[in-house]
Amino acid sequence: xxxxxxxxxxELDVIVARMQARQMARQIGFGTxxxxxxxxxxxxxxxxxxxxxxxxxxxxxxDAEQNGQQGMRVICSVSVAESSAEAVEAQPNWxxxxxNFRRGLASASRLVDESVVEMEESGQTKVTLxxxxx
Numbered sequence: 275x276x277x278x279x280x281x282x283x284x285e286l287d288v289i290v291a292r293m294q295a296r297q298m299a300r301q302i303g304f305g306t307x308x309x310x311x312x313x314x315x316x317x318x319x320x321x322x323x324x325x326x327x328x329x330x331x332x333x334x335x336x337d338a339e340q341n342g343q344q345g346m347r348v349i350c351s352v353s354v355a356e357s358s359a360e361a362v363e364a365q366p367n368w369x370x371x372x373x374n375f376r377r378g379l380a381s382a383s384r385l386v387d388e389s390v391v392e393m394e395e396s397g398q399t400k401v402t403l404x405x406x407x408x
Contacts, residue, residue, distance in 0.1 A: 276301065277339055278290035282323040292317035294377060295348065302337050302346055304405070312405050315382040319350035319401055322378040338404060345387070345406035353398040361378075379387045 278298055280291045295316035300308040314335060323331025331352040338347035379401065383389040388404040 276405045277334065277336045280320075280335075282320045282333055284324055285321075288317055288320040288324060291320040295333075295335055298335050298337075303407070304346070306387075308405060311385040312348065315385040315403055315405075316348050316350075318378050318382040318385075319348065319403070322375060323350055323352045325374065326341055340404070343406045345404060348386075348403040348405075350401045350403075351398060352400075353396070 276298060278294050280287060280294060282288065282291065292313045296309050296313035299312040304312065316335070320331070320333055323333075331350060334351070336347050338345050364388045379389065379391065382401075382403060386403045386405045388402075388406075391403045392402075393402045394400070
């Protein structure tokens with residue numbers, strides 16, 4: 275199993291995540307169009323993760339197998355940055371209630387086959403995207 279982890283703290287990390295997603299999609303065997311879709315969806319999640327300096331994120335990419343299907347999984351986890359814990363109360367959370375989050379998630383979700391959003395009590399949000407071979 276291939277696994278790539280990328281911490282997301284700046285715009286440069288967004289670019290790295292996008293390039294790594296395309297490379298992994300190519301290695302797994304996706305065609306050019308699906309490589310572009312996967313890299314764009316990954317880039318959108320990474321952009322959302324670093325859009326607010328109060329949060330830090332991580333992208334984890336891997337090949338995936340589920341119910342006989344094979345493909346690629348992209349997980350974006352976002353949590354409150356340790357240095358910003360007190361300031362979070364002054365800003366909206368990275369949640370499904372946030373309009374920017376909803377628009378960004380909708381854009382990323384349209385590019386893949388499945389998307390799952392999990393909100394944990396700790397304040398961490400995890401978005402998992404799946405792209406399957408057709």
